[in-house]
Amino acid sequence: MLDYRNPFIVSSPVPLERFIGRKRDVKAILDRLAGPAPDSTAVSGEVRIGKTSLLHYISSPKTAEKWELSPEKCTCIFVDSQTIAPFSPMGFWHYVLKSLAARKVHDTGYISSLLKEDDVGGFELGELFDRIAGDGKLVVLLLDEFEHIVEHVNSDDPQFLYRLRALINRPAHGLALVLASRKPLTELCQNMRFVGSPFYASFALLSLGPFSWEEANKLIDVYTQGTGVVFSDRDKEFAYEISKGHPHWLQKVCFRLFQRHVEKMKVRSESE
Ligand SMILES: Nc1ncnc2c1ncn2[C@@H]1O[C@H](COP(=O)(O)OP(=O)(O)OP(=O)(O)O)[C@@H](O)[C@H]1O
Numbered sequence: 499m500l501d502y503r504n505p506f507i508v509s510s511p512v513p514l515e516r517f518i519g520r521k522r523d524v525k526a527i528l529d530r531l532a533g534p535a536p537d538s539t540a541v542s543g544e545v546r547i548g549k550t551s552l553l554h555y556i557s558s559p560k561t562a563e564k565w566e567l568s569p570e571k572c573t574c575i576f577v578d579s580q581t582i583a584p585f586s587p588m589g590f591w592h593y594v595l596k597s598l599a600a601r602k603v604h605d606t607g608y609i610s611s612l613l614k615e616d617d618v619g620g621f622e623l624g625e626l627f628d629r630i631a632g633d634g635k636l637v638v639l640l641l642d643e644f645e646h647i648v649e650h651v652n653s654d655d656p657q658f659l660y661r662l663r664a665l666i667n668r669p670a671h672g673l674a675l676v677l678a679s680r681k682p683l684t685e686l687c688q689n690m691r692f693v694g695s696p697f698y699a700s701f702a703l704l705s706l707g708p709f710s711w712e713e714a715n716k717l718i719d720v721y722t723q724g725t726g727v728v729f730s731d732r733d734k735e736f737a738y739e740i741s742k743g744h745p746h747w748l749q750k751v752c753f754r755l756f757q758r759h760v761e762k763m764k765v766r767s768e769s770e
């Protein structure tokens with residue numbers, strides 16, 4: 499039976515099995531996390547370029563396992579920064595602590611005791627991530643929409659960023675970060691007054707661009723497989739030309755092309 503449901507995804511981040519391309523970016527991020535001293539990355543890219551899809555893909559145990567970051571060793575916690583609204587450092591750390599407790603990353607009794615405190619300070623957090631590292635584990639926080647956090651940080655005294663940076667730079671390395679924002683982290687932080695080394699200096703910067711021609715072709719082939727609809731070379735060239743390889747626009751153009759193909763097929767079958 500042919501499946502004429504449109505396979506192209508035009509609004510939400512793509513699920514794991516529909517994630518196409520980005521091999522170099524995935525490798526760059528996971529190579530850094532899997533190293534002897536896990537390194538953090540700040541991803542940037544224009545609207546709808548695929549930042550959230552990439553963070554979801556990275557945070558899947560199936561992906562991380564290939565880098566020997568098994569779920570027993572590495573816990574990825576995806577946080578859409580807009581979830582913590584209104585943003586406050588304490589709201590943020592409580593969210594993280596609750597996520598760690600829910601995943602049983604460390605002694606839940608210890609985490610619960612921290613949750614009871616109104617103010618979880620730098621000492622307690624440092625201690626917690628050192629203990630996690632001591633268990634042979636790593637926590638990776640994937641913070642999407644990071645601009646939402648930066649917006650709420652005092653630019654004359656960015657204490658929240660100091661604390662984050664201090665935690666990823668601890669010698670035990672129990673915590674690493676993957677940030678995503680539309681603007682590059684350097685630009686986001688340009689009006690911040692840092693005393694000492696700037697926050698962004700602790701990150702590898704990665705800019706997401708459009709899909710290559712090969713990636714776009716792969717997307718079309720994978721998505722149309724088993725649907726009974728075949729995109730011609732001309733269709734593929736048209737879709738790439740219009741979208742310029744931008745994943746969202748590529749999916750949108752292909753969605754329309756797919757609809758047109760199905761309509762034509764229906765008309766043909768009715769006239770037979
Ligand atoms: N790796 C991918 N494989 C297939 N499609 C993708 C991929 N990445 C992005 N897309 C397409 O682009 C759209 C936007 O992706 P996503 O929501 O991840 O982008 P974003 O950069 O997080 O957007 P925003 O700037 O709004 O937060 C998805 O709905 C999907 O159509």
Ligand SMILES: [Mg+2]
Nearest residue numbers: 549550551642
């Ligand atoms: Mg997004």
